[in-house]
Amino acid sequence: VNNPKPVIGILGAGKLGTVLAQLFIKAGYQVYIAGSGDASKIALSVKVITPGALAVTVDVAIAQAHIVILALFDDTRPVGANDRKVIAIAGDNTSDNQLVSKLIDDLGFDPIIIGELSAGKFLEPGSSMFGASVTDKEVHNLLPLARSN
Amino acid sequence: MTTQKTPKLLFGLDSFGDIPRDNDGKLMTHAAAIRQVVVEAVLADKLGIDVIALGEHHRSDFSISSPETVLAGIATKTKNIKLASGVTVLSSDDPVRVFERFSTLDALSNGRAQVILGRGSFTESFPLFGYNLQDYELLFEEKVALFAEILKEKPVTWQGTTRAALDRADIFPKTESGNIHTSVGVGGSPQSVVRAAKYGFPLMLAVIGGSPDRFVPYVELYHRAAAEAGTNSDEIGIHSPGFIADTDKEAQDTFWPSHKINFDRIGHSRGWPPLQRQHFDEEVDFGSLYVGSPETVAKKMAKTIKTLGVNRFDLVYGGGPMPASARLHMIELYGTKVIPRIRELFSEQS
Numbered sequence: 281v282n283n284p285k286p287v288i289g290i291l292g293a294g295k296l297g298t299v300l301a302q303l304f305i306k307a308g309y310q311v312y313i314a315g316s317g318d319a320s321k322i323a324l325s326v327k328v329i330t331p332g333a334l335a336v337t338v339d340v341a342i343a344q345a346h347i348v349i350l351a352l353f354d355d356t357r358p359v360g361a362n363d364r365k366v367i368a369i370a371g372d373n374t375s376d377n378q379l380v381s382k383l384i385d386d387l388g389f390d391p392i393i394i395g396e397l398s399a400g401k402f403l404e405p406g407s408s409m410f411g412a413s414v415t416d417k418e419v420h421n422l423l424p425l426a427r428s429n
Numbered sequence: 430m431t432t433q434k435t436p437k438l439l440f441g442l443d444s445f446g447d448i449p450r451d452n453d454g455k456l457m458t459h460a461a462a463i464r465q466v467v468v469e470a471v472l473a474d475k476l477g478i479d480v481i482a483l484g485e486h487h488r489s490d491f492s493i494s495s496p497e498t499v500l501a502g503i504a505t506k507t508k509n510i511k512l513a514s515g516v517t518v519l520s521s522d523d524p525v526r527v528f529e530r531f532s533t534l535d536a537l538s539n540g541r542a543q544v545i546l547g548r549g550s551f552t553e554s555f556p557l558f559g560y561n562l563q564d565y566e567l568l569f570e571e572k573v574a575l576f577a578e579i580l581k582e583k584p585v586t587w588q589g590t591t592r593a594a595l596d597r598a599d600i601f602p603k604t605e606s607g608n609i610h611t612s613v614g615v616g617g618s619p620q621s622v623v624r625a626a627k628y629g630f631p632l633m634l635a636v637i638g639g640s641p642d643r644f645v646p647y648v649e650l651y652h653r654a655a656a657e658a659g660t661n662s663d664e665i666g667i668h669s670p671g672f673i674a675d676t677d678k679e680a681q682d683t684f685w686p687s688h689k690i691n692f693d694r695i696g697h698s699r700g701w702p703p704l705q706r707q708h709f710d711e712e713v714d715f716g717s718l719y720v721g722s723p724e725t726v727a728k729k730m731a732k733t734i735k736t737l738g739v740n741r742f743d744l745v746y747g748g749g750p751m752p753a754s755a756r757l758h759m760i761e762l763y764g765t766k767v768i769p770r771i772r773e774l775f776s777e778q779s
Contacts, residue, residue, distance in 0.1 A: 295617035315620065316566075324657065325619030328650040405700025412702045 285309050285386075286379070289345030291338055293322040301330040303356065307386040310334075314341040356388025366390045366419045368409065370400035390416050394423060402426040438734065438775065440768045441480030441743035442473055442760065443515045443668055446493030447691065449753040456750055462492035465753055467502050469746075469760055474507035476764025482515030482545060482668075482743055487553040490694055497530045497542075504538035512538050515633070515668065515743065516547030516614040520568035521554040523592060524576040528600055528609070535604045542604075545633050546573060547614035548621070567591065570624070573613070577628045582607055614668070615647070622650050629660030633743070635668045636717045641733045648737055666741030667733065670748055671719030673726050673762045674755070680721045683755050684748075685709055688718075691749030719744060723766035730767070731774045 288304045290297045293315035304311045311333040315322040319335045326335040336344070357364035367389040371377045381391035394402065403409050407426045414422065448462045457465065470481045481503065483496035493499055500512040512534060517527055527544065535542035548569045555562045571589040578585050582603050588594040613625035614633045625632045632651050634644050648665060655662030672688075674680035685706065692704040712718040719726045730742055744763065747756045 293619060298617070298619055322620065324654055325623060325650055328653055329619050329646045407700070408702050410700045410702065413708065 287345040289341035298329055301333045303387045305332040312336045312341040312345050314338045364390050366392050366416055368403055369393045370395055370397055372397045392419055439479040439741040441482055443482040443743045443745040445484045445486050445491045447747050450750055459492040470503040471506050472760050474510040478764050480511040480513055482513035484515045487557050497534050501534050501537050511543050512541050513543035514545055516545045518549035518554050519546045519572045520548050521558045521560045524572050528579045531609050532602050532604050540606050543610040545612045545614045622647050623654045626651050626654035627658045631664035633666045638717050665739045667739050668743040669717045670745040673759045677721040677725050684720050687749030687751040723762050727767045727770035731771045
């Protein structure tokens, strides 16, 4: 198989997990989604709300896939669109950062690496960056502001 | 192909008892804000609006923490309007007491009480009433099951982990109809949709942002889950915020500052950044804010009703510190212009 995309496991079949699964499927990823307990509990929801995803147990999702937990909104744009929103990344490992950047780009957002893992605090509640629905340019304005606070 | 009889479209008004401004621009007290909601409900009843739904909050920016008490006040001053909670946070309440309060409301209103059960999107009620937020899912699951039993109005025997067991407990007052209309409010969790279908409770979708189209699969899920469970799925409603004035510009200019204060205050406690005008405009144009002249709001509501295939629309009014007079005018326009116009749009199509 050439250029296989990583298999995505989503833990949580609620509001957030559902949106994530929809985005990953749209972007051509194989998705495993797990709620709490038996997979049959979420089988119908997954079939109707996130067709293409596979309803599994948490064990299976962890065993079969990478695990990604991100807070997202479903406001995607193609590469190059000037109103494309950003998802910021804070991480210590260059190759992990690249992997996550690729995921975010595939979903329809601009990935921006804002620093090492310790910079993740600028993305937490209370920071002007938290939950901000912004573009590339705006992130570069917000970031110094978040750092100075 | 068989033609199904479409249930009549129902229109509601929803409030959390936001604190309005009086004629001098001063914020009302919590007590005056509650009395204002009663005045508004009386007007809504005169105008033939189908439902008023009051939701509970436990924080300073909202006056209503006990919706059914306010509804009881409304009950004795109105004739036809249905009196609903929107929502009753069942997870942090006691199903037995909830039934007692709503069957009392049902008595006072000659059978007009409705309950909308929900898990709540605010968390204040959990520590306040001694519940652990970590039990969020379990509390709702167990209590819905118990409430469904109590609704049968027969002695209840029940055992669980979230409250004391019941042994052939008979709960009073009984209603005259033998049935309190009970729905489940859902914000986007598929499992909540499946749960509503399983008990045969009508579904109320809370769509407070983004495009309403995203909820089409939830409606489909509700129908399919109800078919699997062998229950009825005829009644589906939507709850979204809005504001109506004589012109689009007036509506936006009046609503924006008030909505921003409301949004930013909630955002402050959740870590959101302040609301930007551009985001507001997007919600008005394409999202889930129904703001504008009667014609604009009617067309937008009709489109959503059609897209989702729902038969009840509850418009949340008066978000933030809005002038009380603007709220009253909105209700008048809703009852006299918007609702008739939507009905007209649908009869033109059929």
